[in-house]
Amino acid sequence: MLSQEEIDGFMAPGLPETVIEAKDLQLVFQTGDGPVQALKDVSLQIGKGDFVSFIGPSGCGKTTFLRAIAGLEEPTGGQLRVNGMTPDDARRARAYGYVFQAAGLYPWRSIARNVSLPLEIMGYSRAEQQQRVKKVLQLVDLEGFARKYPWQLSGGMQQRASIARALAFDADILLMDEPFGALDEIVRDHLNEQLLQLWARTGKTIGFVTHSIPEAVYLSTRIVVMSPRPGRITDVIENPLPRERPLGIRDTPDFLAVAHRVREGLRMGHAYD
Amino acid sequence: MIRSILPVLTVVAAIMVLWYGAAVWMNSAWTVQQAARAGQTVTSMDILRDTLAQDRPKLPAPHQVAAEFWDTTVAKKITSKRSLVYHGWITLSATLLGFAMGATLGVLLAVGIVHNKAMDMSVMPWAIASQTIPILAIAPMIIVVLNSVGISGLLPKALISTYLSFFPVVVGMVKGLRSPEAIQLDLMRTYNASGSQTLWKLRWPAAAPYLFTSMKVAVATALVGAIVGELPTGAVAGLGARLLTGSYYGQTIQIWSALFMAAALAAVLVMLVGVGERLVMSRMGERP
Numbered sequence: 001m002l003s004q005e006e007i008d009g010f011m012a013p014g015l016p017e018t019v020i021e022a023k024d025l026q027l028v029f030q031t032g033d034g035p036v037q038a039l040k041d042v043s044l045q046i047g048k049g050d051f052v053s054f055i056g057p058s059g060c061g062k063t064t065f066l067r068a069i070a071g072l073e074e075p076t077g078g079q080l081r082v083n084g085m086t087p088d089d090a091r092r093a094r095a096y097g098y099v100f101q102a103a104g105l106y107p108w109r110s111i112a113r114n115v116s117l118p119l120e121i122m123g124y125s126r127a128e129q130q131q132r133v134k135k136v137l138q139l140v141d142l143e144g145f146a147r148k149y150p151w152q153l154s155g156g157m158q159q160r161a162s163i164a165r166a167l168a169f170d171a172d173i174l175l176m177d178e179p180f181g182a183l184d185e186i187v188r189d190h191l192n193e194q195l196l197q198l199w200a201r202t203g204k205t206i207g208f209v210t211h212s213i214p215e216a217v218y219l220s221t222r223i224v225v226m227s228p229r230p231g232r233i234t235d236v237i238e239n240p241l242p243r244e245r246p247l248g249i250r251d252t253p254d255f256l257a258v259a260h261r262v263r264e265g266l267r268m269g270h271a272y273d
Numbered sequence: 274m275i276r277s278i279l280p281v282l283t284v285v286a287a288i289m290v291l292w293y294g295a296a297v298w299m300n301s302a303w304t305v306q307q308a309a310r311a312g313q314t315v316t317s318m319d320i321l322r323d324t325l326a327q328d329r330p331k332l333p334a335p336h337q338v339a340a341e342f343w344d345t346t347v348a349k350k351i352t353s354k355r356s357l358v359y360h361g362w363i364t365l366s367a368t369l370l371g372f373a374m375g376a377t378l379g380v381l382l383a384v385g386i387v388h389n390k391a392m393d394m395s396v397m398p399w400a401i402a403s404q405t406i407p408i409l410a411i412a413p414m415i416i417v418v419l420n421s422v423g424i425s426g427l428l429p430k431a432l433i434s435t436y437l438s439f440f441p442v443v444v445g446m447v448k449g450l451r452s453p454e455a456i457q458l459d460l461m462r463t464y465n466a467s468g469s470q471t472l473w474k475l476r477w478p479a480a481a482p483y484l485f486t487s488m489k490v491a492v493a494t495a496l497v498g499a500i501v502g503e504l505p506t507g508a509v510a511g512l513g514a515r516l517l518t519g520s521y522y523g524q525t526i527q528i529w530s531a532l533f534m535a536a537a538l539a540a541v542l543v544m545l546v547g548v549g550e551r552l553v554m555s556r557m558g559e560r561p
Contacts, residue, residue: 072459091465098463100456108478108557117474121464149558 019083019173019205020046020069026077027064027231037230038064039075044224044233048172051199051206053216054224055262056269061231062209062224066175069207070098082173094122096173097166101181103158105150105165112137112146115165122169136164139198156187160194167202174206180215192218193247200243213266214250217241217258225262227269235265292335299331300324333526342530354510357534363511364499365538367427371434372495376488378435379442386443387450387476388468397447404440408433408498413505430502430511437498438491445487449480481557485550492542500535512538 027039039061046052054062067073069082071091082090090096097118105114112133119129137143140160150158159179166174180188192215199206210216216223217239225235239258241249249255297320304323308315315323325334333341342357349356382400385392412433419429453475461471503513512531519528555561 070463072462091463094465096463098460100460102456104454104456104460106457106475106478107559108481110558118464121461121466121470121474149560151560 017048018045019048019050020044020207021081022065022069022078023080024078025065025068025075025080027061027068027073028076039068040230040232042078042231042233044236046205046207046222048205049203051208051219051221052224053208053210053220053222054226055210055213055216056226056231056266057211057228059228059231060226060269061228062226063177064231065226066177066207066209070096070175094169095171096175097169097171099159099163099166099174099176099179101178103150103155103162105158105161107150110147110149111142111153111161114150114161115168118165118169124169132168133164136167137161139167139201140164140194154187156183156191159183160191163195163198167198172204174204176206176208178209178211181211188212188215189247195219196245213259213262217255217262218245218247218250223258223262225265225269227266234269235261237261237265289335292332293325296330296332296334297321297324300327303327303331329523330525333529337526338529338533341526342533345530346534357512357515357530360510360512360515360531361534361538364496364503364513364535367430367499367502367511368434368492368496368538368542370427371431371498372438372488372492374431375435375438375491375495376442379439379487379491380446380484382439382443383446383450384472386447388472397443400440400443403436408437408501409504411436412498412501416502416505430499433502434495434498438495441487441490441494442484445483445490446480449483449487450476452483453479478557481553482550485546485553489543489546489550492546493539496535496539496542 022042022044025039025042026037029036029038042061042065044052054065056062064073068075068080069087071082071087080087083093083095085093085095105111106117109117115133115136116129119132124132133146134143137146140163142157142160142164145153145157145161150161153161163176163179180191183191196219208216208219210219220239221243223237223239224233225237226232227234237258241254241258301320301324304320304327305315308319324330325337327333330337345355345357349358351358351362353359382392382396386396387393415433415436416425416429419425419432450472457475457479458471461475466474499511500513500516503511504517512535515531515534516528519525519531
C-alpha cells in the first residue's frame with residue numbers, strides 16, 4: 001500500500017481528484033507459446049468526472065488495461081490504484097460498473113430482474129431495488145420493457161439494458177469495453193449521444209475502450225492512443241471540444257482536427273513494426 | 274400433427290407385418306413337430322392358424338400380447354397378484370425413489386465437482402468406472418449385502434436405480450453448471466458475488482436445460498435398475514418378478530406384456546419430465 005503522501009504526491013495541484021492511477025504498469029500473460037507482454041510501462045492518471053477513451057488496434061492491450069483496472073487481470077509489475085485502493089480492493093468495494101462487449105444479459109431474467117441482479121447481490125432492500133431499477137431504466141429509455149425478456153429486445157436495447165445494470169448501484173466509475181462494437185452505425189450514433197447525456201447527468205468517471213476514431217473523439221475528454229507488441233500508450237490527446245456535443249459536431253473542422261491527430265497517433269504506433 | 278400420423282402408421286404397420294411374419298416362421302417348427310407326432314399332415318392354413326394361437330409360442334403374435342395386456346391391466350382388479358398394474362406400481366415406486374435419490378446425488382456431486390478442484394480430479398473417474406461394471410453383476414451383491422443387515426424390500430431396488438441414474442445427471446449437470454459464458458462469470462466477479470450467489474443466480478439457472486435432458490435419460494435408466502433389482506432376489510412382485518416367472522414357466526406372452534408395460538412406464542416417465550421441463554422453461558422466459 002502507498003502512504004497518503006505518496007498518493008497525494010502523484011496528483012498535480014489544481015487538477016481534479018485522481019480516481020485511477022497507473023504507474024509503469026506491466027502485465028505479462030504466460031501462454032503456451034511463451035510470455036506475451038500485454039502491457040508495458042503504462043502510466044496514466046484519470047481524474048474524477050473524466051471520460052477517457054482507449055483506442056488502438058487489436059492486441060494493443062486496451063481491453064487488458066480496462067480489465068486490470070477492474071481487478072479482473074493481475075498486473076505483473078508497476079502500480080495501479082483505483083480510488084486509492086488496489087484494483088482488487090476496489091472491486092470488493094464495488095467501486096465500478098462494468099459494461100462488456102456483449103450485453104451478457106441472463107436470458108432467464110426479465111429486463112427489470114437483469115438490472116436488479118447487482119442490487120440483489122449487494123443486498124439492497126426489495127423496495128430500493130424496484131425504485132432504482134425504475135430510475136435507471138428511465139435513464140436508458142427502456143421504461144416500457146421492464147417485464148420483457150432479453151430475446152424480445154434488439155441488440156441496441158439489450159446493450160442499453162446492460163448499461164442500466166452497470167448504473168443501478170452507486171459506483172462512481174463506469175468501465176466500458178467496446179460496448180457498441182457489435183451494433184450498426186445508426187444505433188451506435190444514437191447510443192453515443194445518449195451516453196454523453198448520461199455522463200453529463202451522472203458525472204461518472206468513464207473508461208471507454210473502442211476502435212472507432214469518431215466514437216473516441218465524439219465521446220471523450222481525453223483520448224489514450226495505444227499500440228501493440230508490446231501494448232503501450234503512444235499518445236494522450238486532450239480533447240478541446242466543448243462538453244456540449246450535438247451529433248453534428250462531427251462535421252466541424254475542430255472535430256476533424258482531433259480525429260486527424262488520433263489517426264496520426266495510431267499510425268505512429270504502427271511505425272514501430 | 275395430422276401430417277405426422279401417416280408416417281407413424283406406416284412404421285407401425287411395417288412392424289406388425291414383420292412381427293406376424295416372424296411369429297409364423299419361428300413358431301411353425303413346433304406346429305409341424307406336433308402334427309408329425311400325431312401322424313397328421315398339415316396344410317399352410319393350419320400352420321398359419323396354429324402358429325398365431327399357441328399357448329407358449331417362441332414369439333407370441335401381437336394380438337396375443339395385446340389380449341394378455343388387456344386382461345392383466347384392465348380386466349383384473351389392481352390388487353390382484355396377476356394384475357400388471359399392481360406389478361407395475363411395485364416397480365414404479367422403487368424407480369421413483371431411486372430416481373429421486375440418483376438425481377439428488379448427481380446434482381450434489383456435480384456442484385462439488387464444479388466448485389472443488391480435488392473433487393473435479395477424483396470423482397469423475399470413479400463415476401465413470403462405476404458405470405462400466407455390469408449392473409447385472411453388482412445388483413445381486415447390493416441386494417444380498419443389504420439383506421444381511423436387515424434392509425430389504427423397496428430400498429435395495431431403489432439403490433440400484435440410484436446407482437444407474439446418478440450418472441447421466443452428474444455428467445449433464447457438470448456441463449450445465451459450467452455452461453455460463455466467461456463474461457457472465459466476469460460480471461459476477463465485478464459485483465464481488467460470493468460462490469453461492471454465483472451458483473444460485475447464474476450457474477444453477479444456466480444448467481436448467483441440461484438438468485432436464487439428463488433427467489430424461491436418468492428416469493429411464495432408473496426403471497431399468499428397478500427391474501434388474503427384482504431379478505436376482507426371487508422377488509414375488511414387480512415387473513422384474515413377472516419377467517422372471519414368465520421365463521421359468523415359458524410364459525412368453527406374459528414376458529412380452531410385462532415388457533410392454535415397462536416400455537409404457539418408461540415412455541410416461543420421460544414424458545412427465547418433458548412436461549416439467551416445458552413448464553419450468555416457460556417460467557424462465559424461454560423463447561416459445
